[in-house]
Amino acid sequence: MFTIFSATHKRLLPLIVAAFAASATLPAGTAFAEPKQGGSLTSFSTGYRTLNPGVQSGAATGAPGSQIFAGLVTVEKDYEIAPYLAKSWSVSDDQLTVTFDLVEDARFHDGVAITGEDVKFSLETVKANHPFGRSMFGSVESIDVPEPHKVVLNLSQPVPGLMLSLQPLLMPIMPKHIYDDGQDMKKHPRNMEDVVGSGPFKVEENIPAERLTLVRNEDFFIADRPYLDRIAYPIVKDPLTRVLMLEKGEIAYAPFSGIRPNDAKRLENVDGVNMTTDGYDAIGYIHYLELNLRDKPFSDRNVREALAHAIDTDFLSKVIFGGRTVPGTGPLHTGNPFYSADTPHYDADLDKAASMLDEAGYPKGENGERFSFTLDIPSWAPQAHVPMAEYIQAQMAKLDIKVELRRAPDFGTWVKRISSWDYEATMNGSFNYPDPVIGMHRHFDCDNIKNVIWSNTQGYCDPEMDKMLDAAAIETDFEARKKIYADIQAKAQQDLAMIYMPQDFSATVYQDGIGNLPDSPFGGLAPLTNVYLED
Amino acid sequence: MVKSAPVVKSVLRKIASILLLLLAVLVLNFVLIYAAPGDPVEALVGEMGGATPELIAELRATYGLDRPLWQQIGVYLGNVVQGNLGHSLYYDQPVTTLIASRIGPTLLLITTALFSAIIVGTILGVFSAQRRNSTLSHFVTVLSLAGFSAPVFWIGIMLILILSVSFPIFPISGMSSSDGTTSTLGYAMDVAHHLVLPALTLGLIYLAFYSRLARTSMIEVLEADYIRTARAKGLSRRSVVYKHALRNAILPIVTFAGLQFGQVISGAVLVETVFAWPGLGTLAFDSILRRDTPTLLGILFFSSLMVVVMNLLTDLLYRRIDPRIKTS
Numbered sequence: 001m002f003t004i005f006s007a008t009h010k011r012l013l014p015l016i017v018a019a020f021a022a023s024a025t026l027p028a029g030t031a032f033a034e035p036k037q038g039g040s041l042t043s044f045s046t047g048y049r050t051l052n053p054g055v056q057s058g059a060a061t062g063a064p065g066s067q068i069f070a071g072l073v074t075v076e077k078d079y080e081i082a083p084y085l086a087k088s089w090s091v092s093d094d095q096l097t098v099t100f101d102l103v104e105d106a107r108f109h110d111g112v113a114i115t116g117e118d119v120k121f122s123l124e125t126v127k128a129n130h131p132f133g134r135s136m137f138g139s140v141e142s143i144d145v146p147e148p149h150k151v152v153l154n155l156s157q158p159v160p161g162l163m164l165s166l167q168p169l170l171m172p173i174m175p176k177h178i179y180d181d182g183q184d185m186k187k188h189p190r191n192m193e194d195v196v197g198s199g200p201f202k203v204e205e206n207i208p209a210e211r212l213t214l215v216r217n218e219d220f221f222i223a224d225r226p227y228l229d230r231i232a233y234p235i236v237k238d239p240l241t242r243v244l245m246l247e248k249g250e251i252a253y254a255p256f257s258g259i260r261p262n263d264a265k266r267l268e269n270v271d272g273v274n275m276t277t278d279g280y281d282a283i284g285y286i287h288y289l290e291l292n293l294r295d296k297p298f299s300d301r302n303v304r305e306a307l308a309h310a311i312d313t314d315f316l317s318k319v320i321f322g323g324r325t326v327p328g329t330g331p332l333h334t335g336n337p338f339y340s341a342d343t344p345h346y347d348a349d350l351d352k353a354a355s356m357l358d359e360a361g362y363p364k365g366e367n368g369e370r371f372s373f374t375l376d377i378p379s380w381a382p383q384a385h386v387p388m389a390e391y392i393q394a395q396m397a398k399l400d401i402k403v404e405l406r407r408a409p410d411f412g413t414w415v416k417r418i419s420s421w422d423y424e425a426t427m428n429g430s431f432n433y434p435d436p437v438i439g440m441h442r443h444f445d446c447d448n449i450k451n452v453i454w455s456n457t458q459g460y461c462d463p464e465m466d467k468m469l470d471a472a473a474i475e476t477d478f479e480a481r482k483k484i485y486a487d488i489q490a491k492a493q494q495d496l497a498m499i500y501m502p503q504d505f506s507a508t509v510y511q512d513g514i515g516n517l518p519d520s521p522f523g524g525l526a527p528l529t530n531v532y533l534e535d
Numbered sequence: 536m537v538k539s540a541p542v543v544k545s546v547l548r549k550i551a552s553i554l555l556l557l558l559a560v561l562v563l564n565f566v567l568i569y570a571a572p573g574d575p576v577e578a579l580v581g582e583m584g585g586a587t588p589e590l591i592a593e594l595r596a597t598y599g600l601d602r603p604l605w606q607q608i609g610v611y612l613g614n615v616v617q618g619n620l621g622h623s624l625y626y627d628q629p630v631t632t633l634i635a636s637r638i639g640p641t642l643l644l645i646t647t648a649l650f651s652a653i654i655v656g657t658i659l660g661v662f663s664a665q666r667r668n669s670t671l672s673h674f675v676t677v678l679s680l681a682g683f684s685a686p687v688f689w690i691g692i693m694l695i696l697i698l699s700v701s702f703p704i705f706p707i708s709g710m711s712s713s714d715g716t717t718s719t720l721g722y723a724m725d726v727a728h729h730l731v732l733p734a735l736t737l738g739l740i741y742l743a744f745y746s747r748l749a750r751t752s753m754i755e756v757l758e759a760d761y762i763r764t765a766r767a768k769g770l771s772r773r774s775v776v777y778k779h780a781l782r783n784a785i786l787p788i789v790t791f792a793g794l795q796f797g798q799v800i801s802g803a804v805l806v807e808t809v810f811a812w813p814g815l816g817t818l819a820f821d822s823i824l825r826r827d828t829p830t831l832l833g834i835l836f837f838s839s840l841m842v843v844v845m846n847l848l849t850d851l852l853y854r855r856i857d858p859r860i861k862t863s
Contacts, residue, residue, distance in 0.1 A: 047821065049625055049626060049627070187627050192627075207813070208626065209636070209637060209640075209813030209814075209817065209818070210709065210710060210711070210813040211709070234708070234709050234811065235709075235811055235813070236708055236709075236811045237808060237811060237817065237820075237821075238708075238808050238809050238811065240692055240809075241692075241695070241707060241708050241809055241810070241811060244692075244695055244696070244699065244700055244707050245707045245708060247700060248699065248700055248703065248707060250706065250707055250708075379824070410578075410823060410824050410825075410826065411578045411824060411825065411826065412571075412574065412575065412577055412578035412825075412826035413571065415577040415578055416574065416577055419577060451591075452591065453577065
């Protein structure tokens, strides 16, 4: 990440990319064939409020957004950073200055040349408007544009995850000449209408209720790319309808397909339809049981350990999720570059759990119960959270703990309860994102105990943990940083700040005959520049 | 001329009561949504992927959610009177624009389903009423029972399984294909192709209802004295059934058609969601999930307006069909 990348000329890049693609492991069933130009790929969308990933996180905006906008770099297989709009870059010895040289003949979809001023504007916009803006670019103190195609970032402290944040998904290069008109970027009309991007595909048709159609950007700065002529995203919200469309081939490529393990079985049996769980490492979608640590009984760590002994996540992942997902061992997803498996593990042991509860002062009462609590179930991932919650309820009953399940009727109701800390326990889940500073620190920082959803809503605070998080945030040596995160994961699991459930079953479903599907850990959120259709 | 004064008066009274009713609906909807836990900004911020308390406070102030309830209602009512239904929090567009862009597909779906159901249902009902113990009559009974009890999304999924997956005749979802057909006729054909399954799903529910209604109503009328008289006069069976009986039996059907047409949106929500039909139903569904209060209020208001207007029209239509109402 800290070496200087050699200049990659426009004509050279395709060769490098082609060589790269050939050496990469391709999804099963993909034959080696000469990529060819043309064809239309149908994906899908669950609906989006903006097409500009600079002001909105998430897959609904990110998947098409990464096609419409280019970034300084792309993230390839194994988190390797590759040149994109930046043909090369260098990092100063003190890690506080990063200089980018831009591709010189790149243009926005309206024909205006892309310069360093656009990069500066984009980074400032993301920093101010993206939900992760501050955690990604808070340490970017100033940005200089000494030459039209040179950009210098001046940092107040080293930012180890900086390069990962410079991909189109998180820092799309936006046209300054269109957006810099004083309007609020989050609500700028051009985020939805007549969107002008810098990426391999242009918006042809954007009917938010019906579909989004992207067409090939003929003037893309990488010669002879992209291969596809168009990508269509019909809006399909109903998960069952989606499964049927996948089965019938009406959707050819579905990252974040939202299918359940049962659907996976059904789809696997269909000729010409493939499924993979690759491409979700970077997003790192984990699930957990969040306990409100402010009140008894969950303020007592021993009670939490008793619960951990009663909840057999192995059983959950093997039986309830059909072995299609793995148990969580801590706050990081197994695909995260800083993942460590070396964390305390709590064996399934109901007897031990019962005696721990006795010792903690929660013996079986006269009503036959130790205590009771309400377990909230959010509305946004019922396929994962409902079976988990029902399993927990059953296991708790074995310990004479009465659990009342409360399913939120809608997103707002659940958000209100959790963000105002007015809950006892909730099923929850969140994205890691590849750099733990973005996705993980928020749940553990003492400073982040806020009335904001997906902050440290459970109220965990430990000075030692804070110190480690601060150290990890600025450590630029990968191995040293990995070591700190290993300690953090062990500590989180030792303190049982949360009880980790099986990781999410995230799957991409795709038809035969699609070549070069992205092998980035970001999967379908990466640019589809090299994807082609076989004959 | 002499007669027109009371008519005008009754129409005016009707309009006044309609306005009061709409006002009550607006206030009630507003209070109900206000009383529900959670607010739109939290949902919005959650969907953005989390945010700072400052941003939340800023958004609340932007949307006026930090003001007391009575002020919020006051502002809202004032806006509605001026024809402004507010601004969608999620789509960031005027609610009237949003509703206008979605009403077309819903009307297309509803009118197709409802009119086919009324026509086919009436025919089935009339036939089965004449031969009460025939196979057709039993079929109609079973059909209406099934149509009544089966959940609409289940019927939808079943129709997709049969007519899109097993026998791929119709597309599974959407209103048009994405392959960019340019000619108007081609587009119309494409939409019609997509319309069949959702309209059939919704139509089956209505069909169950109208065939049953037509059957019951027809049986009742056929037993009336004036039908016996008509028969005794020696009129042909055809003339008795279609001229004398049907004209009377059709009254309840018109009533219900009017009422149901007003309830377009409630009927469309599930069907539109299953078939990804880009109408008001999906918009309503989304705005509920996303706590897009202005949009939801707008749709609720719009649909109550539809109910009221359709009731009024039914009333007028009634006067044409049934001379007794004119004189009474």
